[in-house]
Amino acid sequence: MGLLYTKFYMDFDENDWTQISNNPLVFQTQKDNVSLDVEDVSHKSYKLVFKNGAKFYMFRVTGKFRLTWNDDDIV
Numbered sequence: 001m002g003l004l005y006t007k008f009y010m011d012f013d014e015n016d017w018t019q020i021s022n023n024p025l026v027f028q029t030q031k032d033n034v035s036l037d038v039e040d041v042s043h044k045s046y047k048l049v050f051k052n053g054a055k056f057y058m059f060r061v062t063g064k065f066r067l068t069w070n071d072d073d074i075v
Helices: none
Strands: 002-006 017-022 025-029 034-039 045-050 055-061 064-069
Antiparallel strands (some): 002 064, 025 055, 034 045
């Protein structure tokens, strides 16, 4: 399972992602090779590329967001 922490809320393109849950926040890709750029709390940048149907979880933690995903969903 992949894990990153960020201080920034992320917006998801409606053409690439669908929100499938509110509590917790879960987004699912609608096509292959959907990329997501994330800056973690240490200011490192990551580019994640997801397969079709991949799920991305966002949990609010004090002062930041905890982001998780299944490593098998990464291209």
